[in-house]
Amino acid sequence: MSDASLNSSTTAPMAQPGEAEFGDFFALLKPRVMTLVVFTALVGLLAAPVGVHPIVGLAAILFIAVGGGAAGALNMWWESDIDSLMKRTSKRPIPAGKVTRDEAFAFGVTLAVMSVVMLWLATNAVAAGLLAFTIFFYVVIYTIGLKRWTPQNIVIGGAAGAFPPMIGWAAATGSISVESVLMFALIFMWTPPHFWALALFMKGDYHKAGVPMLTVTHGRKSTRTHILVYTVLLAVLAIGAAFTGIGGPIYLAVALVLNAMFLRDAYAIWRRDEVMAEADEYRVEKKAFKLSLYYLFAHFTAMLAEAALAGFGLGGWV
Ligand code: HEM
Numbered sequence: 081m082s083d084a085s086l087n088s089s090t091t092a093p094m095a096q097p098g099e100a101e102f103g104d105f106f107a108l109l110k111p112r113v114m115t116l117v118v119f120t121a122l123v124g125l126l127a128a129p130v131g132v133h134p135i136v137g138l139a140a141i142l143f144i145a146v147g148g149g150a151a152g153a154l155n156m157w158w159e160s161d162i163d164s165l166m167k168r169t170s171k172r173p174i175p176a177g178k179v180t181r182d183e184a185f186a187f188g189v190t191l192a193v194m195s196v197v198m199l200w201l202a203t204n205a206v207a208a209g210l211l212a213f214t215i216f217f218y219v220v221i222y223t224i225g226l227k228r229w230t231p232q233n234i235v236i237g238g239a240a241g242a243f244p245p246m247i248g249w250a251a252a253t254g255s256i257s258v259e260s261v262l263m264f265a266l267i268f269m270w271t272p273p274h275f276w277a278l279a280l281f282m283k284g285d286y287h288k289a290g291v292p293m294l295t296v297t298h299g300r301k302s303t304r305t306h307i308l309v310y311t312v313l314l315a316v317l318a319i320g321a322a323f324t325g326i327g328g329p330i331y332l333a334v335a336l337v338l339n340a341m342f343l344r345d346a347y348a349i350w351r352r353d354e355v356m357a358e359a360d361e362y363r364v365e366k367k368a369f370k371l372s373l374y375y376l377f378a379h380f381t382a383m384l385a386e387a388a389l390a391g392f393g394l395g396g397w398v
């Protein structure tokens with residue numbers, strides 16, 4: 081490879097326009113993270129007390145997925161400089177020299193506009209407006225605004241990832257309700273412990289890239305305390321939600337088990353120091369991160385089960 085085809089700030093290869101393959105564009109959509117995003121949107125849509133025609137429901141979920149993917153592509157467009165510095169992200173399509181920044185930008189904007197317009201045509205203006213706002217929030221407020229500026233980036237920016245069930249609910253009902261706001265709140269409170277557990281074992285990455293994550297600005301001990309505090313608040317919210325319109329006995333059982341497990345892990349993380357964590361290669365932190373994914377999946381599955389039973393006149397506490 082000639083020097084001219086290397087990126088000047090790193091030794092990463094530079095992409096040539098038009099050479100990217102389908103898989104490279106697909107990777108820009110952050111498909112793995114978006115699976116859970118799309119699942120929470122699906123639960124929002126199905127749990128709503130208004131029946132949706134299956135074709136309309138399928139179209140709505142597809143457009144929400146495309147909108148989420150577009151937001152991921154625009155995030156990678158803006159962050160290609162720091163992505164090339166971090167081990168975890170250095171193989172992404174732009175730093176790996178597969179897709180140019182201009183291609184990623186055009187791809188992201190096209191899909192973002194298309195997803196919003198199509199969701200509007202398929203469902204209603206409230207759902208489309210929420211999708212547009214979510215994309216804007218993730219790309220402009222979180223990625224361009226907060227992420228490189230404040231360690232509260234995750235706490236505030238996490239709202240972006242909490243909107244999808246509200247979008248799903250709005251696609252079915254055309255409105256926002258207490259139930260969909262509760263789903264939002266659950267993801268909002270869940271995001272900080274989900275991310276900070278990972279930040280603890282992705283040691284050095286954010287430091288190297290100069291991103292002011294809590295681990296970098298306030299240190300690792302403080303991050304451990306933050307995880308515990310947020311997990312306690314999350315448990316109160318998640319268990320309390322069992323006694324609202326999205327809950328019921330099945331949800332309560334799931335919430336009690338999962339929150340006990342998550343609290344146990346958060347407490348173990350808080351009790352540890354770096355020497356202990358280094359010794360077992362961050363086993364507890366890795367376990368908590370993995371559990372965070374099951375945690376959210378299980379809570380939303382339980383909400384879906386309650387809503388399905390309600391359809392037969394059996395859900396909730398009545
Ligand atoms: C600002 C908020 C969030 C931040 C900073 C964050 C950060 C991360 C990071 C850095 C990873 C590591 C894996 C990767 O690079 O792909 C990850 C994984 C993951 N996140 Fe999050 N996350 C956030 C919110 C969410 C939300 C809202 C969801 C879904 C509702 C979610 C679902 C997932 C899933 C499913 C994975 C595992 C992906 C895999 O298997 O590789 N995250 N998250």
Ligand SMILES: CC(C)=CCC/C(C)=C/CC/C(C)=C/COP(=O)(O)OP(=O)(O)O
Binds near residue numbers: 117144218
């Ligand atoms: C419908 C719609 C628009 C949904 C968007 C959902 C959304 C905003 C999810 C956020 C999850 C996510 C990819 C976080 C990564 O944070 P990061 O970008 O800081 O992580 P990185 O370091 O891996 O790039």
